[in-house]
Amino acid sequence: xxxxxxxxxxxxxxxxxxxxxxxxxxxxxxxxxxxxxxxxxxxxxxxxxxxxxxxxxxxxxxxxxxxxxxxxxxxxxxxxxxxxxxxxxxxxxxxxxxxxxxxxxxxxxxxxxxxxxxxxxxxxxxxxxxxxxxxxxxxxxxxxxxxxxxxxxxxxxxxxxxxxxxxxxxxxxxxxxxxxxxxxxxxxxxxxxxxxxxxxxxxxxxxxxxxxxxxxxxxxxxxxxxxxxxxxxxxxxxxxxxxxxxxxxxxxxxxxxxxxxxxxxxxxxxxxxxxxxxxxxxxxxxxxxxxxxxxxxxxxxxxxxxxxxxxxxxxxxxxxxxxxxxxxxxxxxxxxxxxxxxxxxxxxxxxxxxxxxxxxxxxxxxxxxxxxxxxxxxxxxxxxxxxxxxxxxxxxxxxxxxxxxxxxxxxxxxxxxxxxxxxxxxxxxxxxxxxxxxxxxxxxxxxxxxxxxxxxxxxxxxxxxxxxxxxxxxxxxx
Amino acid sequence: xxxxxxxxxxxxxxxxxxxxxxxxxxxxxxxxxxxxxxxxxxxxxxxxxxxxxxxxxxxxxxxxxxxxxxxxxxxxxxxxxxxxxxxxxxxxxxxxxxxxxxxxxxxxxxxxxxxxxxxxxxxxxxxxxxxxxxxxxxxxxxxxxxxxxxxxxxxxxxxxxxxxxxxxxxxxxxxxxxxxxxxxxxxxxxxxxxxxxxxxxxxxxxxxxxxxxxxxxxxxxxxxxxxxxxxxxxxxxxxxxxxxxxxxxxxxxxxxxxxxxxxxxxxxxxxxxxxxxxxxxxxxxxxxxxxxxxxxxxxxxxxxxxxxxxxxxxxxxxxxxxxxxxxxxxxxxxxxxxxxxxxxxx
Numbered sequence: 001x002x003x004x005x006x007x008x009x010x011x012x013x014x015x016x017x018x019x020x021x022x023x024x025x026x027x028x029x030x031x032x033x034x035x036x037x038x039x040x041x042x043x044x045x046x047x048x049x050x051x052x053x054x055x056x057x058x059x060x061x062x063x064x065x066x067x068x069x070x071x072x073x074x075x076x077x078x079x080x081x082x083x084x085x086x087x088x089x090x091x092x093x094x095x096x097x098x099x100x101x102x103x104x105x106x107x108x109x110x111x112x113x114x115x116x117x118x119x120x121x122x123x124x125x126x127x128x129x130x131x132x133x134x135x136x137x138x139x140x141x142x143x144x145x146x147x148x149x150x151x152x153x154x155x156x157x158x159x160x161x162x163x164x165x166x167x168x169x170x171x172x173x174x175x176x177x178x179x180x181x182x183x184x185x186x187x188x189x190x191x192x193x194x195x196x197x198x199x200x201x202x203x204x205x206x207x208x209x210x211x212x213x214x215x216x217x218x219x220x221x222x223x224x225x226x227x228x229x230x231x232x233x234x235x236x237x238x239x240x241x242x243x244x245x246x247x248x249x250x251x252x253x254x255x256x257x258x259x260x261x262x263x264x265x266x267x268x269x270x271x272x273x274x275x276x277x278x279x280x281x282x283x284x285x286x287x288x289x290x291x292x293x294x295x296x297x298x299x300x301x302x303x304x305x306x307x308x309x310x311x312x313x314x315x316x317x318x319x320x321x322x323x324x325x326x327x328x329x330x331x332x333x334x335x336x337x338x339x340x341x342x343x344x345x346x347x348x349x350x351x352x353x354x355x356x357x358x359x360x361x362x363x364x365x366x367x368x369x370x371x372x373x374x375x376x377x378x379x380x381x382x383x384x385x386x387x388x389x390x391x392x393x394x395x396x397x398x399x400x401x402x403x404x405x406x407x408x409x410x411x412x413x414x415x416x417x418x419x420x421x422x423x424x425x426x427x428x429x430x431x432x433x434x435x436x437x438x439x440x441x442x443x444x445x446x447x448x449x450x451x452x453x454x455x456x457x458x459x460x461x462x463x464x465x466x467x468x469x470x471x472x473x474x475x476x477x478x
Numbered sequence: 479x480x481x482x483x484x485x486x487x488x489x490x491x492x493x494x495x496x497x498x499x500x501x502x503x504x505x506x507x508x509x510x511x512x513x514x515x516x517x518x519x520x521x522x523x524x525x526x527x528x529x530x531x532x533x534x535x536x537x538x539x540x541x542x543x544x545x546x547x548x549x550x551x552x553x554x555x556x557x558x559x560x561x562x563x564x565x566x567x568x569x570x571x572x573x574x575x576x577x578x579x580x581x582x583x584x585x586x587x588x589x590x591x592x593x594x595x596x597x598x599x600x601x602x603x604x605x606x607x608x609x610x611x612x613x614x615x616x617x618x619x620x621x622x623x624x625x626x627x628x629x630x631x632x633x634x635x636x637x638x639x640x641x642x643x644x645x646x647x648x649x650x651x652x653x654x655x656x657x658x659x660x661x662x663x664x665x666x667x668x669x670x671x672x673x674x675x676x677x678x679x680x681x682x683x684x685x686x687x688x689x690x691x692x693x694x695x696x697x698x699x700x701x702x703x704x705x706x707x708x709x710x711x712x713x714x715x716x717x718x719x720x721x722x723x724x725x726x727x728x729x730x731x732x733x734x735x736x737x738x739x740x741x742x743x744x745x746x747x748x749x750x751x752x753x754x755x756x757x758x759x760x761x762x763x764x765x766x767x768x769x770x771x772x773x774x775x776x777x778x779x780x781x782x783x784x785x786x787x788x789x790x791x792x793x794x795x796x797x798x799x800x801x802x803x804x805x806x807x808x809x810x811x812x813x814x815x816x817x818x819x820x821x822x823x824x
Contacts, residue, residue: 054596055589055592055593055596056585056588056589056592057577057580057588057592150824167824169824170821170824171824172824229817229818229821230814230815230818231574231577231578231818232814232815232818232819233818233819233821234819235821236577236818237577237580240577240579240580240581241580241581243581244580244581244582249480249483250581251480252482254482255480255481255482265480266480266481266482267479267480267481268479268480268481268484268637268734268792269479280821281821282821285817285820285821294813295817296811296813296814296817297814297817297818323824
């Protein structure tokens with residue numbers, strides 16, 4: 001237990017320890033196992049896990065470095081553990097949410113009943129950056145819009161899970177979920193013994209089943225491909241990984257051609273018809289005929305084939321209207337409107353800068369709030385009030401006033417912490433949780449998710465671009 | 479198989495093979511120097527100049543370096559990232575190609591090329607280049623050979639393998655002719671080198687560069703120009719001879735198209751069939767009568783035509799697609815790279 005000696009959960013909700021510093025019951029067996037590993041052995045094994053990532057090439061480039069040095073995303077070997085009961089609660093809440101989001105998208109791209117009933121002001125939808133009015137009236141295969149959703153969850157000081165945002169366009173990171181498990185199993189096999197950790201390896205199968213389910217051609221064995229922006233994209237490793245695990249081709253825009261509204265891929269033996277595209281390329285770049293004209297990554301004519309119902313896309317075009325941070329505010333209302341249910345997982349309290357009352361409150365409380373731009377991701381376009389300088393606060397005041405539709409604010413949620421090995425000692429670090437929800441024939445959520453950890457002391461920002469790392473996430477059978 | 483993927487397999491292996499060959503070339507010649515009398519800088523330059531000329535990168539070299547004494551040439555060919563054909567550049571390109579088709583490689587195969595890449599970037603490599611070059615080049619060679627060995631035991635014998643076979647043997651044939659050509663650039667030319675004692679050393683170095691010394695000794699006694707050319711161009715059995723390589727290329731091309739050997743269905747097959755017939759029925763005398771340098775030059779020209787034929791038939795497919803991609807598939811434009819990076823990571 002030497003590594004945990006002096007560990008201080010402090011005033012935060014700690015995933016492993018109670019407020020009185022006694023271990024939580026579902027973490028006790030793990031703590032016992034960790035206690036059997038001495039520190040030297042622990043460090044060797046930790047280094048091995050890092051070598052695993054390096055050798056696998058699960059790395060990112062350090063910019064402005066001529067030698068092209070590559071770094072791994074930091075991986076902390078202390079897993080984050082969720083008991084079965086908590087996971088069931090999350091599963092129910094996430095399922096409810098993805099169903100409601102899909103009903104909302106169908107509605108928005110068809111009759112817009114929710115706008116007619118004034119449950120959500122029309123203004124917000126029509127001004128959403130990723131709303132694609134060109135696709136109104138288009139029926140999408142199997143009537144599913146968000147097939148893969150990565151929802152970010154956080155646990156507050158009260159021990160409750162909240163949804164922080166829904167990523168319904170091209171959520172990334174699932175390969176890390178799988179590789180974190182592989183790395184941990186290789187480096188620390190002993191801690192898995194008799195723990196009843198649910199496996200995560202069903203993810204690629206679930207993904208492929210979903211792709212088959214949405215194929216517009218019913219009779220044949222459908223041809224599915226993964227469309228990548230290309231090998232210089234920072235998630236290229238993940239694209240390869242998932243394509244390989246699913247046994248489908250990974251294609252670039254140039255590999256596909258559209259003739260007579262049918263999509264084909266160019267093979268050494270001529271053209272081969274494509275039925276389903278798991279695209280990891282943004283709407284903006286996907287078809288230069290319809291969206292950005294200067295895109296060299298897309299497939300000219302793809303939208304014609306899509307509209308004609310000859311090819312399925314996962315996720316559908318235009319889902320960005322639902323994961324806009326302003327639209328997030330309305331998700332609990334969607335759940336009540338479409339499903340007649342109370343939301344199982346609450347949102348974090350949110351203020352909309354375009355509502356007069358809220359704006360007044362936001363501007364009066366900037367130093368206490370987190371301000372976010374509606375359509376940024378990766379931790380960019382954000383103001384962390386409590387740690388921001390006066391200048392930064394003033395800059396955001398102007399940004400908000402110039403474009404209130406594009407900003408929301410939330411109170412700072414004190415994310416829960418998890419014991420994390422930091423430079424020679426075990427210390428608490430803030431974490432979040434991103435489960436991956438797949439919506440095909442039914443809803444599948446791989447037990448676990450990507451637990452991201454803010455490695456910098458006191459930091460609440462878990463994004464990999466800003467000092468974040470990750471951990472393996474354990475969902476227990478019991 | 480996707481056309482782009484076929485092209486990537488082909489280049490991945492070509493670059494590994496190129497790095498392997500360069501490592502041999504430099505290592506052997508460095509060792510050869512040890513046998514010579516002390517050389518002043520003029521003579522050193524005379525020693526290395528032909529090697530640069532034979533790789534065909536002399537223009538790039540003279541634009542980057544002033545003198546061609548050993549150190550500069552070695553750096554240029556080994557770890558100068560500005561030289562697209564240096565060992566480190568080749569390995570980095572091979573790895574980049576491997577990364578692109580990562581989904582189709584076995585974990586071991588990927589790890590091997592990635593480890594080799596990480597080695598070339600390491601401080602250890604830096605140290606070895608200056609303090610223990612034979613170990614450095616030995617390392618490169620061993621990894622390259624391990625890579626090919628793992629490929630042989632983990633890649634299914636399908637199109638992926640056939641395109642790898644094409645890349646490997648075309649590159650090998652090309653490098654064998656270039657190593658033979660080193661003699662043409664020596665003072666006095668091929669005939670001049672033949673008579674003198676250092677000449678024998680050179681031919682023996684060429685054999686070693688091709689890893690052919692032992693095999694040659696097994697079938698021939700004396701080391702001389704004709705014997706070496708005969709062996710490295712016309713041998714039916716030695717795996718780095720031009721004839722052997724073109725036989726493999728021709729076989730792979732026909733496996734891909736399904737056309738019977740001895741007939742052709744595209745330009746690449748016609749070129750390879752024609753060349754193979756000439757090699758099968760050709761002779762060393764004819765090569766020397768023609769002039770060795772000119773003969774080797776023409777061979778290289780014809781390898782390039784086979785390569786171009788492969789690209790046009792299987793990668794571009796102009797007759798099937800009206801809209802041809804204008805970009806060089808090996809190096810996406812800066813714009814494309816920038817757009818790839820722009821995709822938001824949610």
